[in-house]
Amino acid sequence: MSLLTVRDLAKRYGAVVALRSANLTVEAGEIHALLGANGAGKSTMVKMLTGVIHPDSGTIALDGKEVRFHSPAAAQAAGIAAVFQDPALLPDLTIAENLRLTRVGAPAVHQWLSTMDLDNIDFGEIVGDLPLPMLRMLDLARALARDPQLLMLDEITAALPSDLAERVFLVMRQWRDRGRSVLFISHRLKEVRAICDRATVLRDGRDVGTLIPAESGEGPMVDLMLGPAARAVPEQPEGRSGVEVATDHLRTGTQDTIPLLQVDDIRVGAEVNGLSFVVHPGEIVGVAALEGQGQDELFEALSGRRKADAGSMKVAGRTLAPRTPYDAIQAGMVLVPADRVQALLPQRSVRENIALPLYNRVLQWGPINIRAEARRVGDAIKRLQVDTRAQRQVRRLSGGNQQKVTIARWLATGFQVLLLFDPTRGIDVGTKRQIHTLLRQLAADGVGILFFTSELSEIQLVCDRVLVLYEGKIVAELPASEADEAALLHAAHGLISEEVVA
Numbered sequence: 001m002s003l004l005t006v007r008d009l010a011k012r013y014g015a016v017v018a019l020r021s022a023n024l025t026v027e028a029g030e031i032h033a034l035l036g037a038n039g040a041g042k043s044t045m046v047k048m049l050t051g052v053i054h055p056d057s058g059t060i061a062l063d064g065k066e067v068r069f070h071s072p073a074a075a076q077a078a079g080i081a082a083v084f085q086d087p088a089l090l091p092d093l094t095i096a097e098n099l100r101l102t103r104v105g106a107p108a109v110h111q112w113l114s115t116m117d118l119d120n121i122d123f124g125e126i127v128g129d130l131p132l133p134m135l136r137m138l139d140l141a142r143a144l145a146r147d148p149q150l151l152m153l154d155e156i157t158a159a160l161p162s163d164l165a166e167r168v169f170l171v172m173r174q175w176r177d178r179g180r181s182v183l184f185i186s187h188r189l190k191e192v193r194a195i196c197d198r199a200t201v202l203r204d205g206r207d208v209g210t211l212i213p214a215e216s217g218e219g220p221m222v223d224l225m226l227g228p229a230a231r232a233v234p235e236q237p238e239g240r241s242g243v244e245v246a247t248d249h250l251r252t253g254t255q256d257t258i259p260l261l262q263v264d265d266i267r268v269g270a271e272v273n274g275l276s277f278v279v280h281p282g283e284i285v286g287v288a289a290l291e292g293q294g295q296d297e298l299f300e301a302l303s304g305r306r307k308a309d310a311g312s313m314k315v316a317g318r319t320l321a322p323r324t325p326y327d328a329i330q331a332g333m334v335l336v337p338a339d340r341v342q343a344l345l346p347q348r349s350v351r352e353n354i355a356l357p358l359y360n361r362v363l364q365w366g367p368i369n370i371r372a373e374a375r376r377v378g379d380a381i382k383r384l385q386v387d388t389r390a391q392r393q394v395r396r397l398s399g400g401n402q403q404k405v406t407i408a409r410w411l412a413t414g415f416q417v418l419l420l421f422d423p424t425r426g427i428d429v430g431t432k433r434q435i436h437t438l439l440r441q442l443a444a445d446g447v448g449i450l451f452f453t454s455e456l457s458e459i460q461l462v463c464d465r466v467l468v469l470y471e472g473k474i475v476a477e478l479p480a481s482e483a484d485e486a487a488l489l490h491a492a493h494g495l496i497s498e499e500v501v502a
Contacts (some may be wrong), residue, residue, distance in 0.1 A: 002064075003028040003151055003181050004049075009058035009330035010205075011044055014398060018044040019059070020205035026150065031172055033192045033213065035419040037225050037399035037428035038201035042185050043085065045202070046154050049183075050082045051075035051468070079149035083156050086341065086397065087135035091128030095138065095437075098127060102132065108145035111139075115174075116167040132159050132339070140168065144175075144392050149260060151175055152183045158426035159193060159338070161290045161454055171195045182412065187428050187456065189218040201225055226430050258317040261417045262449030263302070266311030271297040272470035274311070279417065279448040284439060286463035286480070287452040294472035295452050299421045302450070314418055329357065332416035336423050340402045341368035343409075344394050350386065352428070353394050353405050358411040380408035385434060393439050407435070416430045418442065420451045424458065436462045456485045470494040 004026040011019045019041040026032045036042050036295065047053045051058065051069030057067050062284045063116055068077040098160030099106050107125060110392050118137055127135065136159050143151060152170075161289040170197060172182050188193055188312035192199055193213045196309040200210045201224040209224045266275050271294040279285045283456050298307035313320050315331045325335070337343050342354055354377045380386075384404040388395075394405060403423060410418065420439075424432045439449060439462055451463060459466050459480060466483045468476040468491040476491040 002026065003062065004183075005059075005064075006045070006049070007061075009045060009048060009055050009060070011041075011048065011056050016396060017205050021049075022184055022202060022205060023207045024200050024209075026183055028149075028181055028183050029176055029179045030197040030482045031176050031184055031195055033196040033199035034183055034185045034202065035187075035189075035192065035199050035221060035225055037430050039401065040202040041205045042202055042430075043154060043399075046082060046084070046152055046183070046185065049075065049150075049152065071074075072328055076148070079144040080152065081146045081148035081150075082152035083136065083139045083143050083154065085155045085158070087127075087139055089127045089138065091134055092126070094124050094126055095121070095383075096123040099123070099142065101235065102142070104142050104145050109141045110337060110451050111141065111381065112141040112144045112171070113137070113244040116164075118167075119494075122251060131292065133161065133164055133295070136160060137164060137167075140171070144171065146370040148180070150181050150183060152185075154185045155426045156188070157186055159186060159454075161353055162292055162456070165191070185251055187211075187212075187426060187432075189221055189429070190457075192221070193218065203227055223278045225428065240455070242245075256426055259314070260316055261302075261319075261450065261491075262314040264312050265314060266298070266301060267309045268294070268297040268301045268306060269309065271472050272301070275469075275472075275474055277467055277474065277477075279450055281446045281464075282443050284443050284449040284451055284463045286454060286459045286483070287469065288466050288483075288492055289452070289469035290457060290492045293469045293492070295469055297423075297472075298452075298469075299419055299452065300337065302333065303327065305335075332414075333419065334413070334415045334417070335419040335421065336403075336406050336410070338422035338425050340406050341397065343404060343406045348394060350394055350397070350405055352380070354409045357409055376412040377408075383411060384408045384438065400427045403427055404431070405437075407438070414499070415447070417448045417450070422452055424456050425454065456488045459483045459488065468492055476490035 002025050004024065006022065006024040009019050009022045020044055022041060024034070024045070034045065044053070048055050051074050060065065068080060069078070073275055075463060090101070093101070099109060110119065113121055116137060121134070136156055140156060147215050154170060159378060160168065162485060172184065194215050198210060199213050200223065201208050201221065203225060213221065260281050261279040264276050266272060275298060277285070287295055297306065304325040304327050308322060315333050318331065320328065320331045355373050357414045358373060358376065370417070384407060385496040386401055386404045386408060394402060395403070407423070424435055442447060453459065459481055463480045465477060466480050466488070467474050468478070468488060470492060471494065475494060478487065
């Protein structure tokens with residue numbers, strides 16, 4: 001008998017249909033993937049299964065008995081625990097206080113953290129001071145401590161470097177070996193092939209197929225996820241490479257030879273230990289690193305969110321020492337963060353979110369030029385193909401469309417240097433391709449891009465060269481042609497020979 005059986009689940013939010021008629025069967029003792037493009041209905045289904053929201057129609061059965069969850073507590077009592085995309089921890093409380101608040105025993109959480117080699121975490125730490133990957137691991141340990149029959153993981157590895165992701169996979173296998181089940185949502189199809197027994201694909205709010213990932217490969221999964229769009233989207237980003245564009249600028253012998261971003265011996269706390277590099281016009285420079293190697297602090301310093309302790313930076317030849325993000329934006333250097341919630345006004349409309357930076361340059365009070373605003377916003381929406389069906393509130397958009405809005409904001413405003421910190425985290429393969437294509441087009445227009453990604457396979461897809469960080473230093477600089485995952489992981493662990501160091 002199946003552990004979980006879902007039949008014809010449907011959910012509508014006004015004009016937006018989140019689920020039309022979705023079916024899912026999870027057997028006891030299996031790891032089952034739930035796949036689909038952003039907006040396909042995956043997170044909506046998970047929230048229904050955990051009692052966060054209620055279906056408009058359809059049924060949910062556990063062990064053959066139909067159930068209705070009126071609250072998350074009811075779902076937990078029935079043996080379902082979930083780790084959602086956003087950490088479910090209160091940032092102003094300590095870890096211990098959060099556990100008491102949710103009535104989860106600290107010893108059980110500590111035991112699972114030990115299983116994942118994370119037993120050095122101090123439960124007296126304030127949650128808001130912890131990095132996002134550690135919050136995800138804490139959420140996982142807390143869910144496991146409830147000893148659920150069904151563990152639901154919604155994009156947990158999207159925020160994790162490869163070493164922590166491997167620890168999650170170890171726990172998932174252990175859970176399956178106990179006869180329990182895992183429902184795993186991920187856009188990383190390589191992970192799905194490696195860890196999942198079966199996969200069900202949603203598209204436009206419906207289930208469109210169930211397959212065995214290890215046998216089918218990634219191609220059929222993509223075809224099911226995207227339908228006809230899978231054949232309409234190019235495999236590789238379009239546009240000339242940044243190397244070609246940068247080389248053309250250098251050959252002109254003009255002021256274009258000046259790097260768009262020049263960083264000299266920058267130091268930030270104990271995490272960034274003297275980094276120097278340049279980004280030329282038309283170039284996409286990748287940054288690769290395992291968790292906690294200084295990449296967060298580097299991007300914070302460049303974007304003005306944190307003051308550098310030493311060193312200097314220049315944007316288009318002009319010295320910049322940003323004390324606030326506004327300083328960096330005024331100089332033409334803008335940031336797209338991994339945490340899209342942090343970048344958006346969730347209760348406001350798509351138009352308002354995109355248009356917001358346009359009014360940084362208003363020098364005096366007066367009427368807003370609605371026509372000019374509409375043109376710029378409309379052009380950005382069209383270029384990124386933002387789904388605006390739920391445009392009255394950005395929070396109602398899928399994660400992929402929210403991330404498109406954060407990028408569209410800067411397309412409408414204009415910039416010289418684009419800082420991208422893990423921008424495709426938790427985004428489906430179709431949206432990733434759109435973003436990759438856009439980046440190549442921006443590079444062809446002469447923009448400079450610094451691109452950190454936790455998905456190492458993206459480096460060769462979109463970058464011209466890559467800087468590898470280890471313990472706050474650049475330990476390797478590789479052309480994209482040589483930056484396969486094996487080489488990047490080798491360097492990211494500090495195992496690198498001197499000839500590849502910049």
